[in-house]
Amino acid sequence: MLYPKPLFFLILENTVLYNFDEIIDRHHTGSLKWHYTDDTIALWVADMDFRAAQPILKTIERVVHHGILGYTKPTEALYQAIINWHGSRYGLALDKQHILFSHGVIPSLALMMRIFTEAGDAVLVNDPIYMPFMNKVRDNGRRLILSPLTEAEGRYQLDLADIEAKIIEHEVKLYLLCNPHNPGGRVWTVDELEALLVICKKHDVAIVSDEIHQDLTLSGHKFMPFLRVAKGYEHKVVSITSMTKTFNVAGIKSSMIFAKDEALIKKISQQQRLSDEHDLNLFAYEVMASAYEQGGEWLAQVLTYIEANIELVCRFLEQHLPNVKVMRPEASYLIWLDCSAYGQDDQTLYDQLRDAKVELSAGIQYGDEGHLRMRLNVACPKALLIEGLNRIYLAFSDIKSLSGR
Numbered sequence: 001m002l003y004p005k006p007l008f009f010l011i012l013e014n015t016v017l018y019n020f021d022e023i024i025d026r027h028h029t030g031s032l033k034w035h036y037t038d039d040t041i042a043l044w045v046a047d048m049d050f051r052a053a054q055p056i057l058k059t060i061e062r063v064v065h066h067g068i069l070g071y072t073k074p075t076e077a078l079y080q081a082i083i084n085w086h087g088s089r090y091g092l093a094l095d096k097q098h099i100l101f102s103h104g105v106i107p108s109l110a111l112m113m114r115i116f117t118e119a120g121d122a123v124l125v126n127d128p129i130y131m132p133f134m135n136k137v138r139d140n141g142r143r144l145i146l147s148p149l150t151e152a153e154g155r156y157q158l159d160l161a162d163i164e165a166k167i168i169e170h171e172v173k174l175y176l177l178c179n180p181h182n183p184g185g186r187v188w189t190v191d192e193l194e195a196l197l198v199i200c201k202k203h204d205v206a207i208v209s210d211e212i213h214q215d216l217t218l219s220g221h222k223f224m225p226f227l228r229v230a231k232g233y234e235h236k237v238v239s240i241t242s243m244t245k246t247f248n249v250a251g252i253k254s255s256m257i258f259a260k261d262e263a264l265i266k267k268i269s270q271q272q273r274l275s276d277e278h279d280l281n282l283f284a285y286e287v288m289a290s291a292y293e294q295g296g297e298w299l300a301q302v303l304t305y306i307e308a309n310i311e312l313v314c315r316f317l318e319q320h321l322p323n324v325k326v327m328r329p330e331a332s333y334l335i336w337l338d339c340s341a342y343g344q345d346d347q348t349l350y351d352q353l354r355d356a357k358v359e360l361s362a363g364i365q366y367g368d369e370g371h372l373r374m375r376l377n378v379a380c381p382k383a384l385l386i387e388g389l390n391r392i393y394l395a396f397s398d399i400k401s402l403s404g405r
Contacts, residue, residue, distance in 0.1 A: 018298060020050050020305045023381050040357045041388040046182070046334060048248040048379035050305075053298035056247060059290035063282060072282040074101065081292035082256065090214070092225045092258075100257040100268055101280050105212050106132045108240040108257055109176065113140040114271055115238070115264075116206040122170040124163065124205075127367035130182040133210075134367065137176075145170045148369050149184065154327055156184040158192055164199045174206045179226065180213040183336045183366050183375045185329025187221045193229045206236040212255070213332045215246035215299060218307055221330040227258060235261040238268070245332075246299060247291045248379075254284035302379075306333045309378040309385055316389045321396055333379035336363070340372035342396045349374070356395035358388045 026034040026049070033047045051057075063069070079096045086092040102108045109132065117123060119141040125133045127146040137144040147163045149156040166172065177196070180187045188196075200207050209226035217223040230237040242255035259265045272278035280288075310328065313335055317324045323341035337360075343349035346364040349372060353360055363373025378385055 016054050016297060018051070018053075018301050020302060021381050021383065022051065023384060024049065024051060038357060040354070040359055041384060041391060042359055043377045043380070043385070043388045044359045044361045044375070046245065046332070046377060047250055048302070048333065049381060049384065050248055050302060050379065052248055053291065053295045055290045055294035055298075056249065056287055059286050060283060063286050069282055072285055073279075074285055075289070077293075078285055078289040081289050085292040086225070090223060090225050090228070092228055094258065097262075097265060098258055098260055100259070100265070100272065101278060102240070102255045102257055102272070103253045103277060103280065104244075105210055105240045105242055105255045106136065107277065108255060109133065109136045109208070109210070110140055111257075111268070111271060111277070112174065112176075112206075112208045112238060112240075113137070113142055115268055116174045116208070116236075117142055121173040123174045123176060124166055124170075124172045125176045126158070126178070126181075128183055128363065128370040128373075129176075129178055129367055130210075131365045131367075133176050133178065142174075143170065145172055146367065148367075149181075151327075154325075155330075156181060156186045156327070158188070158196060160195055160199060163196070164203070167199065167203045167205055172203070172205055174208065175200055177207060177209045177226065179209050179211055180217065180223065180331035182213060182332065183334055183361070183363070183370070183373075184327055185332055185334060185336060187217055187223055187330040190224050190229060193224060193226060197226075197229055197233065200236070201233050204236075207233075207238075209237070209239045211239050211241040212245050214241060215243070216303065216306075216333065217331040218303065218310075218329065223331065225258075227260060230260075234259070235264050238264070243288055243291045243295075247287075247295050248302075249287055249291070252281075252284050252287050254280050254288055306379055309333070309380075309382060310335065312382065312385065313376065313378055313389065316386075316393075320389075320393050324396075333377060335376045335378060337374045337376055338372065339374050339396075342399050343372055346371060352395045352399070353392060356391040358391035358395070360392075 033042045033045050083094045086094055122143040122145050123137045124145045127148045145166050147166050150159050214223045227239050239258040244250045314326055317326055325338035327336040350362045361375035363370030
């Protein structure tokens with residue numbers, strides 16, 4: 001029986017039903033993720049292989065059809081959309097003056113070095129961590145101090161004793177928090193955040209919380225913005241976030257900086273103006289507004305699909321590669337895999353998978369604690385994910401598990 005080719009979305013009783021099974025060829029588009037000249041399956045960089053939400057695409061079409069792409073600024077409607085989204089979903093009370101714009105969370109990390117530290121000061125991050133955290137500390141002439149996360153019952157924990165000891169020993173001035181955590185997928189609890197705040201307040205350490213994966217929190221978990229627990233310490237706390245990961249529009253560079261202390265906001269704004277890095281482009285402002293105003297349905301559907309893909313990966317590995325230890329994420333579409341049973345050298349492990357024409361992110365990029373781990377991206381059509389898993393199986397199936405020796 002022949003079936004018609006599926007549409008990328010269907011409209012049913014005013015609800016758009018998206019088809020995340022659609023495979024869209026991204027080769028020869030300048031895609032970072034799909035840069036290959038062969039048939040390698042890309043399961044690495046944090047970029048979804050799903051078409052953006054219909055309201056976002058319509059917004060871009062409207063802007064183009066208008067025909068004038070001149071200078072622009074954030075509208076009152078945009079500010080209100082941001083305020084409504086974060087207030088209704090996370091109980092974060094924001095006013096217009098609390099919101100600053102930036103080209104991305106990584107430029108914002110670099111900016112925060114200038115806000116809270118001087119050259120040579122110590123900055124603390126956890127290990128493993130999203131690699132730009134470490135790179136930007138070093139690139140900006142600060143001393144990188146690492147506090148390894150501990151692992152218990154298949155999830156990461158903050159080692160609060162080690163964090164405080166490192167703060168005291170190195171006279172740390174700034175702590176960079178990743179919440180939800182990348183690559184481990186942890187959503188830090190209120191108790192954990194409050195305990196961290198106590199330590200940082202005690203030693204006068206500023207806190208910058210990267211919360212870009214907040215909207216991708218999965219079922220059974222609750223994201224807490226750090227600014228909600230930072231009452232009385234707002235002069236030392238900044239949150240940085242974006243809707244680009246949430247709505248798969250990373251190519252439209254945009255992010256936000258949230259701060260609640262008037263003097264701190266003024267200082268950040270002044271630093272941004274030194275290099276004119278406070279303005280976004282027309283498409284960024286328009287897409288951000290449409291995403292926060294009309295993107296909720298797309299997000300709900302994509303999270304359902306992502307959770308099914310996570311379950312698929314867990315079942316597949318349990319059945320076919322049980323010696324790969326899975327850290328099930330509490331947020332995002334990234335799964336942290338312990339592949340130490342199948343290798344002793346990080347480059348060899350990575351090459352084994354690339355030879356099988358499937359690419360994951362090498363865990364060693366995320367710090368020493370990423371040794372023999374890989375980060376797998378499940379935000380793709382199920383058929384691509386299954387093919388990628390089969391290739392992972394082939395890469396490891398001829399290798400005798402080291403744990404079985």
